[in-house]
Amino acid sequence: MAPSTLSTRRRSTPPAAAPAAAPTLTGYRPGTSVLFTAPGQTLLTQGRRDLITAPLPDLPDRVAAALADAPAGSLATGAITFDGATSHLIVPEHVTWSGPFPSVRTRRSPAAWTITPVPTAEHYLTSVQRALDLITGGSLDKVVLARALDLHADQPIDVRDLLARLTGRGRHVFAVPLPDQRTLLGASPELLISRHGRQITTMPLAGSAARSTDPLTDRQRAQQLQRSVKDRHEHRLVIDAIADALQPYCTHLHVPYEPTLLPTPTMWHLATTITGRLRDEVPSLTLAAALHPTPAICGTPTATARTALTELELLDRGFYGGLVGWTDATGDGEWALTIRCAETRGHTLRLWAGAGIVTGSDPEHELAETSAKFRTLLQGLGVTAFV
Numbered sequence: 140m141a142p143s144t145l146s147t148r149r150r151s152t153p154p155a156a157a158p159a160a161a162p163t164l165t166g167y168r169p170g171t172s173v174l175f176t177a178p179g180q181t182l183l184t185q186g187r188r189d190l191i192t193a194p195l196p197d198l199p200d201r202v203a204a205a206l207a208d209a210p211a212g213s214l215a216t217g218a219i220t221f222d223g224a225t226s227h228l229i230v231p232e233h234v235t236w237s238g239p240f241p242s243v244r245t246r247r248s249p250a251a252w253t254i255t256p257v258p259t260a261e262h263y264l265t266s267v268q269r270a271l272d273l274i275t276g277g278s279l280d281k282v283v284l285a286r287a288l289d290l291h292a293d294q295p296i297d298v299r300d301l302l303a304r305l306t307g308r309g310r311h312v313f314a315v316p317l318p319d320q321r322t323l324l325g326a327s328p329e330l331l332i333s334r335h336g337r338q339i340t341t342m343p344l345a346g347s348a349a350r351s352t353d354p355l356t357d358r359q360r361a362q363q364l365q366r367s368v369k370d371r372h373e374h375r376l377v378i379d380a381i382a383d384a385l386q387p388y389c390t391h392l393h394v395p396y397e398p399t400l401l402p403t404p405t406m407w408h409l410a411t412t413i414t415g416r417l418r419d420e421v422p423s424l425t426l427a428a429a430l431h432p433t434p435a436i437c438g439t440p441t442a443t444a445r446t447a448l449t450e451l452e453l454l455d456r457g458f459y460g461g462l463v464g465w466t467d468a469t470g471d472g473e474w475a476l477t478i479r480c481a482e483t484r485g486h487t488l489r490l491w492a493g494a495g496i497v498t499g500s501d502p503e504h505e506l507a508e509t510s511a512k513f514r515t516l517l518q519g520l521g522v523t524a525f526v
C-alpha cells in the first residue's frame with residue numbers, strides 16, 4: 140500500500156479512547172511481548188504476526204505495506220538502531236492499551252553483580268578531551284559521547300521483575316524482544332515525536348544535572364542548570380536543529396523561547412516541549428526519520444559528530460540512542476529515544492549512558508553525568524555498588 144493511502148486506514152488508538160483498565164504485567168511474555176508506556180498510557184503486545192527489519196528511511200513504506208495486510212486496528216511497535224541501519228518492529232497478534240502503569244513493589248532480587256565499565260573511565264575521559272580538541276579546532280559544535288557498563292548477575296535476570304521496578308523512572312518505560320533471546324529495556328525521559336492526526340509534539344532534552352537526596356542541594360543544582368550558559372547553549376543546538384527539521388512539514392510550529400526543568404528520579408534536564416500542526420498527515424515514522432539523530436543524541440553538525448563519536452566511542456551503539464515506540468496504519472504514533480536503557484540476555488546486561496560535549500564541558504563532570512544517568516537502571520536493579 141502506498142503511504143498516501145495511510146490516512147484512510149482505521150486509527151488503532153485515539154489517545155482519548157485508551158481504556159482506563161488497570162494495567163498489569165501478567166500479560167507480559169518475555170521474549171515476545173513489547174511494552175511501551177507514555178504518560179497515562181500503556182501498550183502491551185502479545186504474539187507476532189510480522190517482523191519488519193529495514194533501514195529507517197524505508198520504514199514508513201515497509202510499515203504501511205505490512206499493516207495493509209494486517210487486520211484493521213493493527214500497529215507496528217519496537218525499536219530502531221542508532222545508526223538507522225535496521226529496525227526490529229513487530230506487528231503483534233494482540234494489543235492491549237491500558238492506563239498509566241502503577242508502581243509495583245516486587246520481590247527484591249538477591250542477585251550479586253559484577254560490573255565492568257566499557258571502556259574504562261580513563262578512556263572515556265581521554266575521549267571527552269579529544270572531542271573538546273575537535274570543538275576547539277572548529278570542526279564540531281557538539282558531540283554526544285556514550286559509554287557502557289557490563290553487568291553480570293549470579294542468576295538469570297528476571298525481565299518482568301525489572302520492568303516493574305522501572306515504573307516511574309522515566310516517561311517511557313519499554314521492553315522490546317530482540318533476536319538471540321536479547322531484550323532491550325529501559326525508562327527513557329525523552330520524546331522524539333508523537334503524532335495524533337495533524338498534531339505533533341516533541342520534547343527534546345539537553346543539559347543535565349544529577350539529582351541530590353538533600354532537598355536544598357537538589358534545588359540548587361536545578362537552579363544552576365537553568366542558569367548555566369554552557370547547558371543552555373547545548374540545549375539551543377538541539378532545539379534549533381529540531382525546529383529546522385520540522386518546519387517544512389508544519390503550518391504552525393510553537394517553539395518556546397525558554398527551556399523548562401524536567402526532573403526524573405535521578406536527573407534534572409533542560410526540556411522544551413515543541414508542538415506543531417502538520418500541513419499533511421505525514422506518518423510519524425517519516426517525521427522520526429527527518430529528525431533522527433538529533434543533536435541530543437549525536438551532535439552538530441550531524442555528519443561530523445557521527446564520525447567523531449564512532450571513532451571515539453569504539454563501541455557499536457546498536458539500539459542504544461535509537462528509537463522505540465509504535466505507529467498505526469494511519470501514521471499516528473509515538474517514538475521515544477532509547478536512552479536510560481540496557482540490552483539484557485541471560486545473566487548479563489549492557490547499560491548505556493552518554494553526555495553532550497560542548498565548549499566549556501569538563502571531562503570529569505561529563506564522566507560523573509554518565510554515572511548519574513546509569514543510576515536510572517542501576518537503582519531499578521537494586522545495585523548500589525556503583526552509585
Ligand SMILES: C=C(O[C@@H]1C=C(C(=O)O)C=C[C@H]1O)C(=O)O
Binds near residue numbers: 283329347491495
Ligand atoms: C545521551 C543521553 O542523554 C541525552 C543527553 C543529555 C545531556 O547531555 O544533557 C540529556 C538528555 C538526553 O538527550 C543518555 O541518557 O544516554
